[in-house]
Structures are given as C-alpha cells and as structure tokens.
Amino acid sequence: MRGGLRVLLLVVFALWLASCQDAEVQIPLAPAGLGVTDTEVTFGSSLALQGHAGYLGQETLRGAMSYLQYVNEQGGVHGRAIRVITRDDSYDPPKCLDNTQRFLIEDQVFGLFCYVGTPTTVKILPLVEEAQVPLLGMFTGANALREPFMPYLINVRASYYQETNAAVEHLVKDLKLTRIAVFYQYDAFGFDGLTGTELALKRFGLEPVARGSYVRGTHDISEGLERIRESGAEAVVMIGTSDPCANFIRKSLENDYSPIFYMVSFVGAKELSRNLLQSDTDRLDVVMSQVVPPPVSSDGTVAESAQEFVRLLEKYFPGEEPNFVGFEGYINAKVLVEGLRRAGRNLSRKSFLEAITAMTNFSLGGDVGLTFGPQDHQGMDKVYFTRLQEGRFILLDDWAQLRREEGQ
Template identity: 60%
Template sequence: MVLVACGPADEGSGSRSGTPGVTNDSIVLGSSLALTGHAGYLGTQTLQGAEAYLRYINDHGGVHGRKIRIKAVDDSYDPPRCLANTQKFIIDNDVLALFSYVGTPTTVKVLPLLEEAHVPLIGMFTGANRLREPPNRYVVNIRASYYQETHTAVTNMITELGIRKIAVFYQYDAYGFDGLIGTELALKEYGLEPVARGSYIRGTLDITEAVEKISKSGAEAVVMIGTYGACARFINLARDEDYNPIFYNVSFVGAEELARRVGGGNATVLMSQVVPPPVDDGTDSAASQYVQLMNKYFPGESPSFVGLEGFLNARILVEGLKKAGRKLTRERLVDAIESIRNYKLGPGMFITYGKHDRQGLDQVYFTRLQKGRFVPFTDWKTLEKMRGSH
C-alpha cells in the first residue's frame, strides 16, 4: 500500500531539477514503515506527526517554493519488505531522501543500500546503536539511543531504589539485542548482570516461557525491549500470577497503545521517552506546535509521544532543506544538516549536528502508568511507596 501524503498525487509535476525527487515545485521523500500489523500504531503515528508539520510548511509556500510530499509504503515491520521497498525507492530514482523509517530490524537492513547509493535517511523511530556507531554520513538520527534510555533507567533503579535484581525481556532480533546489550552495559558498571533473560519471537505473543523464567528469578525490575502487544501481554500475565516487579519499557513500545492494553490494576509500569510530553503548555515549543497542528490537520486524533517524534523528524528535515538552498542535491542536504547548530525545539531542547555527530537529541524523560495513561515523573523515590503497596 502506497500513500502519497502532504498533497495530491499530481502535485509538483514541474520539470526535473536533475536531482532525484526534486522538481521546480516539489520535493518527494520515500518512507517505509509499519502502517499495518503488530507495530502499525507506531508507523501511523510517526507518519501523522510528520505530516502535521509538512502540511503546515506546504500551506505556507513550502521550502524555497517547493512543496514536500511523502511516498509512504507499508512494510508491516518486516525487514525483507522494508528492504524491498527501499530498493524500489532507489531503483526508481524518484525520491530525494528516505524519511521517518520505523524499527531497528527493518532500518538496519537497509544500511548497506544507503552507503552504496549515497541516499540520506533522515529521522528514524529507533534508538539502535547500529545507526549511530560508527557514524554514517547518510544516516541522520534525531532522538536519543536505546543505550541512553536503558543506562539512565538502570542507573536510577540501582542508585535511587536500591534494586539489584534486574531481568530483561526482549524481542529476539536486532531491536531486542540492542536493548539487551544496553542494559547489560549499564548493569556492568555496578558489577551486576541480568538475573534472567527471557525473549519472544517478533510478530508473536508467545511470552509465557519468558514470564515463567523471569518470575522464578525473583527479579525486582524487568527491562522490556519489545512491542506494545507482547509487553502488555507479559505485564498482564505476570500480574495475574501475582508477580509484581517494576516493569520498565523503552520508548519504542509506544506509550498510548501500551496503556490501552494494560489498563488499570496495581502494576508499576514505567517508560522512558525521548521527547517531552505532547501537550500544549502555551510556549513556543515544538511540543506545543505539534499539538496545535494536530488539532488543525487531524482533528479528533489524540497527540502522542510517537507522533511528536515524527513531528521532530519533519522539523529537522525542513531546517536542512532551508539551509541547503534552492540548488538542492542529496549531498547539499546532508551538508546542510551537518551545519545545524543549537537549533531550538523548546526549553532545554537544542539540536546540533556535525561530521561525526549523527544524533540531534540526548534527553531521556520518564513516565509512569497512572489511571490509564503515562504521566511524567522525576522523583524516583516516590516509586518506593508504589512498590510497597503491591
């Protein structure tokens, strides 16, 4: 399924500029992401957030007189499909850049193509270390990494809560391995290692064995590197069996969908985020702008952490396009993004890139599930009372 977003299909039919995906009046981007399947919520939210900003830009004349369109193709979070979609984008030679991919196993699969074709990939909904080290000229990350998320969470659990027995529940693929390694590295700093490791196969909800293995270990906290369906099933099954550790999830899990599937109950469910809460606080922050533009272009749709990530992807893309100028090429776009310094997205949020700095943001925020939704918190000591009530 192909969606042509941010404008009608025949928009931008002006003469070619000589650069793939660029005409006199349009810029076309290619995006392979999950629009259906067990990660469909993540892809649709990412795309919607990006579209909210790009529609706003297009309504105000575009960038240097060009409107921006996204060719979005569903890969259902399946690596071979993502690879095939990306090969088609490159062979057809009709997109300037790749944009807002979703997931580690899918995105990692296309890395060799980027190097070979010199096609930039801008803004991915994944914190995989493989996309950051070693630095790749054609890979532009916006958000913090899984290593940063898990390190900050593990550090707080050990130093603030005194927890020493931490297990890992992970998806058995590149995404899960990345989170597992990040957790192991963080634990190693304190002379620890996971008391148990339990996994499941991507695309399934077969988590019973993992729950049994981890619950028997007596882990006081479980680091969860999975998708919302599997993580919610793990939490619900553990709760049914009266096993109540702290359940900590990384940002990729998807806060709103996990909250919906876990529901109420007394489980202590935490999640790290790599963007601030998606609320309009009356400031000129990117979060406030995102909520306002969602209300304008997608009335009735709820803002989300995932959608805000997509929105930030689009903000950085547009800033790069502006800096690249009217004589747009792939190389000029990459050079332009590398030149971004202290680009403000909100209070305490500044983006800076460089030749060896391929990630814009480093902030990690924490939320906890409360009354059916994830709310921000900063005081880890308050969690002790929550644990004591279980």
C-alpha cells in the same frame, strides 16, 4: 572466420547474461539533483502501517505530515513542495528492503525519511550506503545506526543505549535494586536493548538475573515470564512492542508477580495504555522512557516545545490526541524542513546533509533543542521518564515514588 566470431560473441553474451542472473540488484549512484524538480522534492518512507507495530507508523506519519502539510500550504521550501511517498512494510524487514529498492529505482527519491523499527531499518543500510542517499528521522534508537559512523544517516532521537543506561542508573542508584532481568524481542531490536542493559549493569558490577525472550510478531511470552519470575527479579527491563509487553504485565498480575516494569520508548505509551486499560495496573509500577518530553502534561498544559505540534495536529488530523510518537515524527519533519531551508535553492544531497550537520542549538522551544556535527549525526540526547497512572503516562520526576513497601 565470421561464423567463428559470431559463435564466440554468443558464448560471451550467454556467460554475461548468466552472471547477471546471479547478481544482486545494483542501485545506480544518484546525480546531485535526483528527486528534485523546480516545484517539488521527494522523499520515501517505509514504515509499519498495519500489523502489530502499525500504530507506531501511523502515529509517526501523522506527526510528520501535520508539519509538512503546513509547510506546503505556505509555499514549501524555496518554492518546492515536499512530497512523501509512503509504503507499508508491516514491520517486516524483507518488505522494507523491497520498498526501499522501489523508492530508489522506480521513484528516484531525493531521500528516505521516518522509517520505523530496528530490524527493518538495519536491513536497508547497505542500500543507503551504496546509493549515497540521506536517511533521516528513524523511529529506532538502535546502536547499529550510530556505530560505526555512517555519513548518510541522520538520527534525531537518543539511542536505546542511552535510554537503558539512564533507567538502570535510576533503578540501581535511586532504588537500590540489584536483581534486574531483561525481557526482549528475539531480533536486532531486542538484542540491541539487551546489550545496552548489560553494559549499563556492568558499570555497577551487575548482570541480568534472568533473560527471557519472545519471537517478533507473536504474543507468546510464557517461557520468558516463567524464567524471569523464578529469578525473583525486582525490576524487568522490557525491549519489545506493545502487545507482548502488555501481555507480560497482565500475566504477571495473574501470577501475583509485581516487579517494576520498565520499557523503552519504542513500546509506545499511548498503545500500551490502551492495551492495559482493563487491567488493574494502579497497584503496579509501569515506567517508560521517552526521547521527547510529554507534549501535554497531566493537567492539560501544552509544553512550550509542542505548541505548534498540538495546533497543527488538530488542524490536519482533528480528533487525534497528541502523543510521544507523533511528537517525535513532528520533530523529524522540523529537522528535514530546516535542512532543506539551510541547503538553499541549489539543492543536492550533499548540501542537504551538510546543512543539517551544521545545525547547533536548533530550538523547538522550552528546553528542547537539537545539535549536530560533522561526526555527530544524532541531534538529541536527553531521556525522559514517564509512569503509568490512571490510564495514561505522566512525567516521572522523582523515582522515590516507585519505592516498594516492605512485602509488596
């Protein structure tokens, strides 16, 4: 009997072990105080710090850390310093997933912060839901982070749907254009922008006259450009990263093709300007939407909402130029700190999320403010437009400036 029982137990154990080998990594549900000590609260940030989207991660992180370092020097929030563990994912979804698993299992962070990119962030959503961990301040406007509603996600910026909808409205209503094409990155980011553009055009009884795409991480835009150029599109909505978009514009110039080039904010104004520095873009209309106002105007005036950002950036990262991406990172950090402050000393993930969703009219100065709600986890909705002029993007107030002369 004893020998038979021993054999039976060994068989059961072997079956259990085999089932574990095929199982997915299980993230334990977090106790309320995970990632919090008497002196510190810890967040994890996976973002591109190298590769073709590395500039976005670097600028986002600089903007955020300029404010967080300042707060820590003042004693932190309720006596706790804010620690951010960063890991490079090179804008690669599997790397982002691995980084996030390490944050949750090894580092046992309180929350996730300042992720960059649609395909990377979308990849980790099941982990966020399973671990019930706050994810705040993503540098992406993807609709997948907004619908269906997810209680642990806090979006600060406007969505790509809002960006493309506003752009299409200007192109069609103000400029009377009807032939609009879409050039997009062939992944979740590009599909999101494509869908947003199609929905916006549909409101006017239109659809894209052509669609062209490229593979993420490459610069080969030739097939997409040819398809769009042959369509005779008067404007091209571009959903991609800086290098391929700049290459598309340069090749268009070489082929005497000069539609209005419009890009969403993820492209990055500073990096695109740098990529096009040697190109004759003054005779082109290159427009980019932004989800934050210009921190510094063309005449050097610092926006009221950006004065602290500009001052702290110079203090902690001297020589770095204020830009849209960094300003967004700074605003993300402001929301994070305000959420910690309002949650009180007895901090938990639940109290942190409740504190943020109770924010209304949280002012950054000027006309920039954020409002959340229990079922509204996006703080900002406004979209701004900028135009490339003399090597930098400046605020575009009047779309009539883009009207094409006959024959151009």
